[in-house]
Amino acid sequence: MVILNMGCPPGLRSLSLFFLSGAASASVLQQRDPVPAGYVAAPYYPTPYGGWADDWSASYESAIKLVSQMTLAEKVNITAGTGIYMLQGRCVGNTGSVPRLGLPSLCLQDGPLGVRTTDNITAFPAGISTGATFNKDLMYERGVAIGEEFKGKGANFYLGPSVGALGRKPRGGRNWEGFGSDPVLQAIAGAETIKGVQEQGVIATLKHLIGNEQELYRMYNPLQQAYSANIDDRTLHEIYLWPFAQGVKTGVGSIMASYNAINGSAASQNAYIINGLLKDELGFQGLVMTDWLAQISGVGSALAGLDMSMPGDTIGNSVPLFGYSNWMYELTRSVLNGSVPVDRINDMATRVVATWYQLGQDKDYPPPNFSSNTADPEGPLYPGALISPRGVVNEYVNVQGDHKIIAKQVAQEAVTLLKNNGSFLPLSTKAPLFVFGTDAQADPQGINSCTDKTCNRGLLGMGWGSGSANYPYLDDPISSLKRKAANVTYYATDSFPSVAAPSSNDVAIVFISSDSGENSYTVENNHGDRDADGLKAWHNGDTLVQKAAEKYSNVVVVVHTVGPIIMEPWINLPSVKAVLVAHLPGQEAGDSLTELIFGEASPSGHLPYSIPVSEDDYPDSVSLVATPLSQTQDTYSEGLYIDYRHLNKANIKPRFAFGHGLSYASFHFSNATLTRVTPLSEVPPPRPSKPASPVAGLNTTLPAAAEAYFPDGFDRIWRYLYSWLPSGEADAAHEIGAAGSKTYPYPAGYSATQKPASAQPPAGGASGGNPALWDTAYALTLTVTNTAASGTTPGKAVAQAYVQFPASSSSAFDTPVIQLRDFAKTGAALAPGQSAQLSLSFTRRDLSVWDTVRQNWVVPEPAGRYSLWVGGASDDLPVVCYSDTLVCEVDVTGPV
Numbered sequence: 001m002v003i004l005n006m007g008c009p010p011g012l013r014s015l016s017l018f019f020l021s022g023a024a025s026a027s028v029l030q031q032r033d034p035v036p037a038g039y040v041a042a043p044y045y046p047t048p049y050g051g052w053a054d055d056w057s058a059s060y061e062s063a064i065k066l067v068s069q070m071t072l073a074e075k076v077n078i079t080a081g082t083g084i085y086m087l088q089g090r091c092v093g094n095t096g097s098v099p100r101l102g103l104p105s106l107c108l109q110d111g112p113l114g115v116r117t118t119d120n121i122t123a124f125p126a127g128i129s130t131g132a133t134f135n136k137d138l139m140y141e142r143g144v145a146i147g148e149e150f151k152g153k154g155a156n157f158y159l160g161p162s163v164g165a166l167g168r169k170p171r172g173g174r175n176w177e178g179f180g181s182d183p184v185l186q187a188i189a190g191a192e193t194i195k196g197v198q199e200q201g202v203i204a205t206l207k208h209l210i211g212n213e214q215e216l217y218r219m220y221n222p223l224q225q226a227y228s229a230n231i232d233d234r235t236l237h238e239i240y241l242w243p244f245a246q247g248v249k250t251g252v253g254s255i256m257a258s259y260n261a262i263n264g265s266a267a268s269q270n271a272y273i274i275n276g277l278l279k280d281e282l283g284f285q286g287l288v289m290t291d292w293l294a295q296i297s298g299v300g301s302a303l304a305g306l307d308m309s310m311p312g313d314t315i316g317n318s319v320p321l322f323g324y325s326n327w328m329y330e331l332t333r334s335v336l337n338g339s340v341p342v343d344r345i346n347d348m349a350t351r352v353v354a355t356w357y358q359l360g361q362d363k364d365y366p367p368p369n370f371s372s373n374t375a376d377p378e379g380p381l382y383p384g385a386l387i388s389p390r391g392v393v394n395e396y397v398n399v400q401g402d403h404k405i406i407a408k409q410v411a412q413e414a415v416t417l418l419k420n421n422g423s424f425l426p427l428s429t430k431a432p433l434f435v436f437g438t439d440a441q442a443d444p445q446g447i448n449s450c451t452d453k454t455c456n457r458g459l460l461g462m463g464w465g466s467g468s469a470n471y472p473y474l475d476d477p478i479s480s481l482k483r484k485a486a487n488v489t490y491y492a493t494d495s496f497p498s499v500a501a502p503s504s505n506d507v508a509i510v511f512i513s514s515d516s517g518e519n520s521y522t523v524e525n526n527h528g529d530r531d532a533d534g535l536k537a538w539h540n541g542d543t544l545v546q547k548a549a550e551k552y553s554n555v556v557v558v559v560h561t562v563g564p565i566i567m568e569p570w571i572n573l574p575s576v577k578a579v580l581v582a583h584l585p586g587q588e589a590g591d592s593l594t595e596l597i598f599g600e601a602s603p604s605g606h607l608p609y610s611i612p613v614s615e616d617d618y619p620d621s622v623s624l625v626a627t628p629l630s631q632t633q634d635t636y637s638e639g640l641y642i643d644y645r646h647l648n649k650a651n652i653k654p655r656f657a658f659g660h661g662l663s664y665a666s667f668h669f670s671n672a673t674l675t676r677v678t679p680l681s682e683v684p685p686p687r688p689s690k691p692a693s694p695v696a697g698l699n700t701t702l703p704a705a706a707e708a709y710f711p712d713g714f715d716r717i718w719r720y721l722y723s724w725l726p727s728g729e730a731d732a733a734h735e736i737g738a739a740g741s742k743t744y745p746y747p748a749g750y751s752a753t754q755k756p757a758s759a760q761p762p763a764g765g766a767s768g769g770n771p772a773l774w775d776t777a778y779a780l781t782l783t784v785t786n787t788a789a790s791g792t793t794p795g796k797a798v799a800q801a802y803v804q805f806p807a808s809s810s811s812a813f814d815t816p817v818i819q820l821r822d823f824a825k826t827g828a829a830l831a832p833g834q835s836a837q838l839s840l841s842f843t844r845r846d847l848s849v850w851d852t853v854r855q856n857w858v859v860p861e862p863a864g865r866y867s868l869w870v871g872g873a874s875d876d877l878p879v880v881c882y883s884d885t886l887v888c889e890v891d892v893t894g895p896v
């Protein structure tokens, strides 16, 4: 298999890899296997103009003024990157600029947990940790801090948050970049992150739309088609699109398409997904970009609604990275020769400029001050050009502020106590501690010794690939344990050493891990996904725990992991007294954990996925798939039934259920009250009609060829991507366009005419879809009390709210037993005897199913009995309220 080094820092190594793959690219793409029947990417044309939604109108007004002054080459120049590692190697993507009108090159930078490949930043806990906090305030505050850091470094775009991969496949390599295997957890955490980031003026980029649930064969390359994620309409709406809808509702500025295909059509040119679902039904007003080197057509992707090609170069269908682009000069040519309608390039450019205005970046936004190419102060100004003038590329701006506080808080509130026999934890700092496992210490070869964290050596604080960041420092657990406890012996090994006979109060703490990442790299035979190690702890972690448990009668297991691991080899051993999943804590891995171990605070994290007894407990269809000689078909035949939705349906008890998480406190829920807020009808009130878009007013006459000419005497840089054409080529294209003799093979169903009001999707109408979907239908409040004995450590309580649809509608619509709809965490830790009020709500969307015939959200039985369950975990729901009677009961047995 060709492993391409996508999205990695450059240097000759990565370029040579690109060239190698290019050199072998003479053969054509392999034929693809047919997409199974019933999975459709229907034609949806044209791209709806942006600019009609109220919340964006002021930005569009400003954008229209600017775009109306642009030449064709200027419009085109802001819709693509200038080529990989151009522009001082500043950012992972850099758009062209329009200096004449004051529009700078825009810097796009990874990644979801912090500013990638640079210094003086904070390495925040990963998305999966953030999800495990079940704390909306922390999700937001982490977003604020991330936004401040991206702005401080001069990055215009934050390439996050990631809500796809959603976590369908437990072995999927990038689940940890997102927030957990549930659409609502992803949606709420994603939205809070977007809010926090964008309030700082940084454009958030929600990614990857959609179906990037495994890493193997994710990309088109000159030898091979990417896999096709085949997803039915209902599953798409109720599971995978759900967090994107919430992101659009929250005002996200940008969305990144995935690498793979969806229902047979590549994500960055999938008209059904981009034009239909995203821009029409969800009313998205911002811009859609490719994933890096994912673009495989020029005109096709423009017509399908793509607005920005990143990093600008081709890879999918020609020799990559020799200064070729599907857009830039080719898009200019395609407009001049009439293949791409002028109104489409107008809309693309306006969407980019409107997003820039929407985030206020026209006012004093700092330019980038770092290089993602080198840590040296000076370097080539055009590293991608190979031969380049040199200059200052790194200014080493420190953007950390006091963000380590929020980073530690997230890391700590994520830690999930799965088991605590006989209240074994917390420990006394006087207990003799024997610590095993290399995961307890910082990487002895240096905390950033592996590029993009492409090794699992020492503490696992994040997975690998573009979602990683450099540690500024690492507070590792063993140093923290030694600082706090009197008597610590550390064995920095993953093979159980010979130890002296323990005494009965000795405690062994065993650190184990499981890693994964992006397919651009292979780590210990795992190609991004956990294809080699599966859901087993790495480095024989299970044996390490077993051996420790043979020797010591008190064992605490600490797991740093990207996702579920199977714990059966040791979970029920009598010596294994306590298990803490510390997820991926980032730089604050030490005190955040040890304060819990010693009872300075109580664990309050909850599992953002289920931990099954066996990997066989999942549906077969969520296994990794690969048919290397043809296009792999990844068919979502399990439909809605992933993670706990599947386990509940199949009546399979997991080892630890979704949402499970113990505390040193004990919580009791009481005084539940349900209020009807907005009365429900079967279908939502009709959508608002769509006002005219100002984009329609931009000039659509064929631009003059001269708008595309290279300026006289212009000194070109090799491989830099320009939007200009040599005058002869521009004239020739214009001649074709002017004659109206275009020969472009438009897709079946193509139309250049904006859809009339009668053809607009019933579920649309505003940013995020029909605004009525977001009305609160029911509000639920309840009291939570810490009933633990006095003297126990105070703890924060989490309430998770699940919906169970009325029994009769469940059969009509085949609905999961329960589905998470909201959650809340107490603001402060509750001391024994203390209580707090928590509020939860259910929107119309929360009580609806997607009706594939009506193409609308439908409340199956508005007057029926929805059971609204609340508790501390999906299998511990002692409170229920009924939507029909508004009666609530407490101390009941939950539905699963």
Ligand code: BGC
Pocket: 006, 007, 008, 092, 110, 159, 207, 291, 292, 466, 520
């Ligand atoms: C990843 C994206 C990332 C991009 C830029 C790609 O390989 O899939 O998530 O933002 O590279 O580095």
